[in-house]
Amino acid sequence: MSASAPSLDQAAMPPVRGRLTAQVPLAPLVWFKSGGAAQWLFEPKDADDLADFLKGLDPTIPVMALGLGSNLIVRDGGVPGVVVRLGKPFATVEAVDATTLRCGGGASGILVSSTARDKGIAGLEFLRSIPGTVGGFVRMNGGAYGRETCDILLECDVVLRSGERVTLSNADLGYTYRHSSLPDGAVVVSAVFRGIPGDPAAIQAEMDRIAAAREESQPLRSKTGGSTFKNPEGHKAWQLVDQAGCRGLAMGGAQVSEKHTNFLLNLGDATSADIEGLGEEVRRRVKATSGIDLEWEIQRVGKPA
Template identity: 50%
Template sequence: MSQQALSENHLIHSLPPVRGSYKTDAHLAKVTWFKVGGPTDVLYTPADQDDLVHFLQDKPSDTPVLVIGVGSNLLIRDGGIPGVVIRLGPAFAKVEVSDETENQIISGAAALDVKVAKTAMKAGITGLEFLCGVPGTIGGALRMNAGAYGRETKDILVWAEAIDPKGNIKRFTPDQLGYAYRHCDLGSEWIFVRACFAGTPGNPDDIAARMKEIQDARGSTQPIKSRTGGSTFKNPDGNKAWQLIDKAGCRGLKIGDAQVSEQHCNFLINNDKASASDLENLGEEVRKRVKETSGIELHWEIKRLGHNKAVEQ
């Protein structure tokens, strides 16, 4: 038996019994939009919030834990991620109109951003339309203060609930989360589980029309039908990342089967058989060329996680 298999068996037997599911040696490429990346030792899908709290309280304290959403803005390296990867399932995807406060939506962290926008539209709540142009889940939006079309998550957030590594649940206001452009101060060891968003009264037909405008604009300017990870780099102060990339001559640039999108050059795409290393190396080459031509350093917006190389058997 290989050292990796021995390590994996030791880990799975050290984890507490749960009502959710454990899957060993899970291939994470299947759960990311880029469709690249190595495995994790254990993939855990909690049955519900109580199950997640129980797991965090009873797992060995030295077990590495990482939570991921639908992998829309994530690049998992080819060596995979050691320890336990948590993927929140249907129990965390509920979206409903608040029955306590008008014009508020309560959402689980695993709900798709677009589902929240649609729920608000049907309820006649405006201000959340931009979420239909943000790929991924509410948990990811909370983690990176995701935004589009002039609005950000912090603009509509009332509160967010997260669980710390020991299983304690705490509710945070936007000010407590220290939001800035594509940034949240809350440590990555916290797991967002639920949030409340506020809008204002609106006409459902007008809201639907605005959402269609956003989705049409996104479809015409971004490679949404490709294997991509959304916007690759943050916009530097006073500049647009795509313009800097274009001026550096990187539109269409390739490494292996990884390519800078011809349609929108702040997007990297996997044409078919790109590795995570191809995509990351391409991104680094883009950063190098932009620095050489403009003097501006681009910073990754896509989260890159895991080991660069697979463990040898």
């Protein structure tokens, strides 16, 4: 470690009330089941614990939030700095009024949509189909089946990298397709979503329809990362990948899904380098056949081996 690099030993870490663990393998925590370790994994007890920790942490140490690890490649060399994982204390959903829910940053899309159904709130059914947590939905403007997070978000509570707690409105987040202007190192601890009044039975029917459509079209029983590339304006990413002859294309232990070509698979022992390398080869072939630059939707973090 160079003289100017921040110290990352236990003594240099601020005190916590939650759990702070060194060198935690991240592969078991992400959908691809590949990749290296977090230098530190912090599971805060509550939002105050997180804010106090970030305020006391050397500002040069990088911080990254981790949800369900679905839309993520963790590179084989691991993630430097601190990975923040919001556990049970943040997996809450409660009704604010007849059409509004306050959701913890660690709550899953299934929990949010099911609670909305039970409360007779329609318009949040699409979250049933996104394998992630509220924090990830807010950061990435998560969406599916014609709806996006920006359609339902009123505001969110965020702990900035400095430890400052702020409330950001929908407009503050500068939403575009699969993107927000949420700053690096910021962690979404809760969000307020608004739907419209609905009949629980009709809401359940829509959730069932979405679940069936996913099951039919996507390789849900595989080690995958969800949608790999963003849909370019006027195009479907999967069609461009298919037209470039990449259906079933393999590299190391990674493969382009034959069921849905915008999904990459870990066939068993793929490294993250295999998966990311395959994605780059797909991008190269699509560029060569269509002239279109596919943009990654999957987040790629950490260092190569």
